[in-house]
Amino acid sequence: MYVFVLDQNRQPLDPCHPARARELLKSGRAAVFRRYPFTIVLKDREVEESVVHSHRIKIDPGSKTTGIAVVQEQTGRVTSAVEVTHRGQAIRDALLTRRALRRGRRNRKTRYRQPRFLNRTRREGWLPPSLESRIANLLTWVQRIRKFCPITAISQELVCFDTQALVDPEISGVEYQRGELFGFEVKEYLLAKWGRKCVYCNAENKPLEVEHIVAKSRGGTNRVSNLTLACHECNQAKGNQELSQFLAGKPDLLQRILAAAKSPLKDATVVNATRWELFRRLQQTGLPIEAGSGGRTKFNRKTRGMEKSHWADAACIGSSTPQQLLIKGVKPLLVVAKGHGRRQRCGTDKFGFPIRHAPRAKFFMGFGTGDIVKANIPTGKYKGTYTGRIAIRFAPRFKLTTGGKSFDVHPKYLRVIHKADGFAAC
Numbered sequence: 199m200y201v202f203v204l205d206q207n208r209q210p211l212d213p214c215h216p217a218r219a220r221e222l223l224k225s226g227r228a229a230v231f232r233r234y235p236f237t238i239v240l241k242d243r244e245v246e247e248s249v250v251h252s253h254r255i256k257i258d259p260g261s262k263t264t265g266i267a268v269v270q271e272q273t274g275r276v277t278s279a280v281e282v283t284h285r286g287q288a289i290r291d292a293l294l295t296r297r298a299l300r301r302g303r304r305n306r307k308t309r310y311r312q313p314r315f316l317n318r319t320r321r322e323g324w325l326p327p328s329l330e331s332r333i334a335n336l337l338t339w340v341q342r343i344r345k346f347c348p349i350t351a352i353s354q355e356l357v358c359f360d361t362q363a364l365v366d367p368e369i370s371g372v373e374y375q376r377g378e379l380f381g382f383e384v385k386e387y388l389l390a391k392w393g394r395k396c397v398y399c400n401a402e403n404k405p406l407e408v409e410h411i412v413a414k415s416r417g418g419t420n421r422v423s424n425l426t427l428a429c430h431e432c433n434q435a436k437g438n439q440e441l442s443q444f445l446a447g448k449p450d451l452l453q454r455i456l457a458a459a460k461s462p463l464k465d466a467t468v469v470n471a472t473r474w475e476l477f478r479r480l481q482q483t484g485l486p487i488e489a490g491s492g493g494r495t496k497f498n499r500k501t502r503g504m505e506k507s508h509w510a511d512a513a514c515i516g517s518s519t520p521q522q523l524l525i526k527g528v529k530p531l532l533v534v535a536k537g538h539g540r541r542q543r544c545g546t547d548k549f550g551f552p553i554r555h556a557p558r559a560k561f562f563m564g565f566g567t568g569d570i571v572k573a574n575i576p577t578g579k580y581k582g583t584y585t586g587r588i589a590i591r592f593a594p595r596f597k598l599t600t601g602g603k604s605f606d607v608h609p610k611y612l613r614v615i616h617k618a619d620g621f622a623a624c
Contacts, residue, residue: 199529200277202237202346203228209245210348212270232250233570233616234623235278237346252350253277257341258512259355259473261286261465264332265508265530266339268347274520278347279530282335282621285537286328286468293327299550323475329468333476335535338620340480352480354557356473356489384408386492388427390466397455398445405430411459413438423459455580472570490516504531532564532624539567563609564592568618573598575611587622588612 200213212416214222219238222228231239251272258265261284268278323577325333343349388408395402398410412418415438428436436444445452480487498514499506502523513523545554560566565588573584586600588607598607 199279199460199527200204200275202232202235202278204237204239204346205238205243205245205248206241207238207244210250210346211243211245211248211343212251213268213347232346234533234621235280235343235346243380250348253347253354254351254518255349256353256512257336257340257355257451257476258508258515258517259332259336259469260284260508261332261468263508264336265510265512267509268349269342269513269520269523271485271518273353273486273524274522275510275524276513276528278343279513279528280339280343281508281530281532282339283453283534284332284335285535286332287617288426289331290326290328299546300497316435323478323555325472329472331535332468333472333479336476337479339533340483344483349435349485351486351488351518352483353488353518354473354480355488355495355511356477357517369596375532384422384425386496387422387466392427392458395427396429396432396523397426397458398428398436398451401429401432407433408466409433409436411441411455413440426459428454452587474504477557488516488518533621534618534624536568536622538618538620557592559592562592563594565590565596565609565612565614566618568622569614570618571598572615573611574613575607580605580607585615 199216201216202217203211203214203219205211206319215299219228219236222238222240223230227242228238228240231237254269254271256267256269264282264284266280266282267276269276317567340352384463385408389406394406396404396406404538408429409426409432410418410420411424411426414420427471441455442452445455477487477489494516495511495514498519499510502514502519502521504510504514504523504525507530509528510525513519513525539560545550545556547553565571567589569588571586571588573586575581576585584598584600586598589597589599591597594608594610595606596609597604598612
């Protein structure tokens with residue numbers, strides 16, 4: 199992955215090859231500006247003295263993991279890739295726990311109150327915190343990359359399953375939904391719904407075929423609720439048999455398939471609930487935004503012979519995708535959203551009774567929990583040099599975690615190399 203470069207006035211230049219970055223650092227012409235994403239700052243160069251090319255941020259939003267790719271538009275080179283793992287489910291679980299504790303406390307300590315449902319108003323565009331966090335994660339990384347790279351445009355996968363992607367706008371009737379990308383849209387929907395494996399034998403990493411749960415010869419339709427995925431062998435073995443007949447010896451599998459056939463797509467629902475709000479907020483950046491569908495993304499990835507991954511899908515979004523993408527040596531930065539700590543000052547046991555109280559201050563002696571530090575310990579059992587994350591205590595005795603072990607260290611031996619920013623790199 200290429201290295202972000204800033205000039206002496208902190209203006210973004212074209213990313214450079216890691217070997218070139220090592221030369222600049224070794225010669226003293228550059229210094230490390232940031233660890234994640236790795237960025238250097240040149241001491242003797244201004245943006246007016248350099249040729250700067252336009253780059254495009256491409257975003258593939260996901261329910262659990264979102265792929266981000268930075269593509270140089272003139273050459274088609276993927277200079278950077280990031281995969282952000284969201285914490286929406288953790289936020290939802292925490293809110294449910296808080297609600298249960300508050301409800302129990304109110305029942306114990308207050309008289310009965312008639313429920314009121316219309317005494318709270320929400321702003322336009324309000325989203326639940328678990329969904330809002332996903333948008334906030336993406337906006338954070340878009341703004342962060344814009345500071346380190348000359349970004350001129352944004353591409354976002356806006357529509358997951360667009361069955362009306364057309365080649366000829368003049369066609370009508372049923373052909374209106376049979377554009378060039380129709381097969382890709384339905385197949386992508388089924389892959390997301392059935393976990394990208396054969397529903398009958400759980401085979402993975404092999405070609406899958408669209409299978410009718412109720413065969414068309416028995417009155418089955420082409421509705422997606424009647425479609426699933428099967429490998430070639432299972433598809434041929436089933437033929438036009440009824441599902442109950444084909445799975446007569448596997449009642450558990452039969453019930454699971456029938457239940458999943460009509461079950462909603464939770465992850466797809468999350469993406470659909472946030473896609474337009476993310477699009478509106480990206481518009482506020484002032485950059486031109488291109489929108490693409492999931493079918494177009496898969497079409498681009500297949501025609502360019504790329505393996506599926508979150509960052510690869512991001513690089514293939516939209517019609518702006520170059521005919522040739524240069525992806526040699528690309529290793530995505532794997533990022534996990536961790537949050538910025540908790541507001542809860544009072545800790546409780548599993549029954550909701552207070553057991554501890556945390557101080558309000560979040561910093562001590564210039565350090566904060568989650569900072570990545572370099573420790574130089576001159577003596578003692580843990581003598582040596584370490585790099586890891588710290589958890590502060592309000593005493594000169596911090597907990598350092600590195601290499602799978604944890605121990606206490608005095609802050610005078612620590613030097614911060616990356617401040618906690620709510621994310622952790624894997």
